[in-house]
Amino acid sequence: MSKPKFQLDDVKAHARGKWDMIFPQFAIAMPPKKRHAPCPACGGSDRFRYDDKKEMGDFYCNGCGAGDGFELISRCTHLSFPQVLEEVAAIVGLTADTKITDADRKRWKKEADMRERIRLEEEAKIQKNAARKAQSLWRSTHQGSECAYLERKKVPNFGCLINHEGDLIVPLFDENGEMWNLQYIKYDGEKTFLKGGRVKGCFHFIGTVELQDPVICIAEGYATAASIHLATGYPVAVAFNAGNLLPVGMAIQKNNPHARLIYCADDDSAKENTGLNCANEAVAVTGGIVLLPEFKQGAAA
Ligand SMILES: [Zn+2]
Structure with a gap:
């Protein structure tokens, strides 16, 4: 990995408040802000909360921990932090060096859909058991x-x-x-x-x-x-x-x-x-x- 041609602070400043536009570039579908929801990275049912508190894509997850948008992208795509930084820099117009292809996005989307399907099946099973217990x-x-x-x-x-x-x-x-x-x-x-x-x-x-x-x-x-x-x-x-x-x-x-x-x-x-x-x-x-x-x-x- 070559040395980035931009500073972290620079990318952060340019990404501030633009996460609604940035996340979809990585095929990440965020839940509405300030609602408990499944985590885009680690699933669950309501462990995740997206608050974008500092306009840095900030979130909290009871499963995989808190972080900002860069961190979430890294967790969802398995890109390294420098890679994420470089891609976000490209998305916000700091560089033209993007390495993400549509094939990558397709793959991430497929992986996210798969995670969601497994999550829903697991959730349905647990809910059915709880329903029997309730009755x-x-x-x-x-x-x-x-x-x-x-x-x-x-x-x-x-x-x-x-x-x-x-x-x-x-x-x-x-x-x-x-x-x-x-x-x-x-x-x-x-x-x-x-x-x-x-x-x-x-x-x-x-x-x-x-x-x-x-x-x-x-x-x-x-x-x-x-x-x-x-x-x-x-x-x-x-x-x-x-x-x-x-x-x-x-x-x-x-x-x-x-x-x-x-x-x-x-x-x-x-x-x-x-x-x-x-x-x-x-x-x-x-x-x-x-x-x-x-x-x-x-x-x-
Ligand atoms: Zn999580």
């Missing part, structure tokens, strides 16, 4: 009566179980009514799902859909959803997290093509407005409207 736990859990979480939130139990520890157990179903997962909510609002259990596109439904001019609300958490149902009488689907608003909206729409959807986003303006952003994205796909709560504290925890 058997659901059948065998003896219904308790005291739930400090529900008392604190001042909402009733709509179709959930309460175990003897007083945890609220919220079931997750797909649009065909198949149970996939359980969410356990402790007194203090701490929430856990069954390990590896499917969440995407799954929901818990409160209330019944009207035949005439149906309206269906979609909210993030159980307590918020139950409060909305109490206040409005509308049926509400619990989507469990902001990133699931759209998949749940699409699932609901499959069964209720004429329903008007109301996305009730959590007001988490402190956390970069994830709820509102996800709700807006969902509306762009399924139609409907977004409502933000007026209360600042309470039902969200």
